[in-house]
Amino acid sequence: MKQSEHFETLAVHAGKSIDRATGAVTPPLALSTTFERGADGSFPSGFSYARTDNPARRSLEQCIAALEGGGRAFCFASGSAAVTATFSLLRPGEHLLAPAECYHGTLSQIRSLFAPHGIEFSLFEGHGAADLEAAWRPNTRLVWVETPSNPLLGITDIAAIARLAHAHGARLAVDSTFATPLAQRPLDLGADLAVHSTTKYFGGHSDVTGGVVIVRDDALTQALTNLQVLGGAVPSPFDCWLIHRSIATLACRFRAQSESAMRVAQQLATSSAVDKVYYPGLATHPDHALARRQMRYFGGIVSFCVPGGASEALAAAARLKLFTRATSLGGIESLIEHRASIEGPTTRTPQNLLRLSIGLEHADDLIADLTQALAGS
Secondary structure, three states, rough: OOOOHHHHHHHHHOOOOOOOOOOOOOOOOOOEEEOOOOOOOOOOOOOOOOOOOOOOHHHHHHHHHHOOOOOEEEEEEEHHHHHHHHOOOOOOOOEEEOOOOOOHHHHHHHHHHHHHHHHHEEEEEOOOOOHHHOOOOOHHHHHEEEOOOOOOOOOOOOHHHHHHHHHOOEEEEEEEOOOOHHHOOOHOOOOOOEEEEOOOOOOOOOOOEEEEEEOOOOHHHHHHHHHHHHHHOOOOOOHHHHHHHOOOOOHHHHHHHHHHHHHHHHHHHOOOOOOEEOOOOOOOOOOOOHHHHHHHOOOOOHHHHHOOOOOHHHHHHHOOOOEOOOOOOOOOOEEEEEEEHHHHOOOOOOOOOEEEEEEOOOOOHHHHHHHHHHOOO
């Protein structure tokens, strides 16, 4: 296939080829855990053992690497496993900088899995390069950012943070799950690692878990190869096949979800039953100008606060008919979640905040459902 720069074409064709044995247009699924050696002891097929590599994972990794603008992609069994692999690049005594406003699972990993093994860390407030300066140390080796952030949809200037990190001899890793490579490509903006939970928009149907790390640097490629193969937290062939299948419609889904999310956010912003709306597509968002410069689409996640506290937020969520009360995001069905109750007693998330993941329902129906729920009917 001739290489294309258009996302939609890459999403359909990258990593795929007609099966030579059968002529199948859809790649067949190879579930085998092991592969035959040649008489000379080599592996003529290019595959030896499923943990090391398998056809479905290789195809998926080639596709995602192409969508992120080149380099090498490494798929893992979950988004958390991809984050674990990224932080495992650090050595005891090295320092990690991460935002205080961040997915609570990531912060739990840092505190529970890495700090006890000698990885130092600091959390910084804000989203700009200047916000990191006070927390910087001589042994800082990795900066982690999440943009848009979960659940307050803050936007970080990837290019500015990358310049700062590189000037200090550190690397930058970006969790771009909320954006997808259709909206932003962190490696093009100077990041060293792009990380996604492929459970979310890549999979898109709430039926498969996965994660991926994408890099262009040769040293990182070798390190992540070791972490993937020796660590063994790899996705099954069927999981890879499902995610690759779903990527073909990613552009259509994400555009539609972004458009509906914008309409929902605009409607919520006019409601007297809403105190505050968090969505980078709104002109009132403090990072709107940066989001317009850095992103092609603003994504399908909208957060908002209702008057009162947790009980009022939970009551409003319970009155919804089309939104399902469930964790996760990026699927074809719209979800709502009271993040503070999920994150626990240490949460920084406002108790009256609800996070929406906009699906593929008609925006008018979603708006009508939210309107009746907020009215208390």
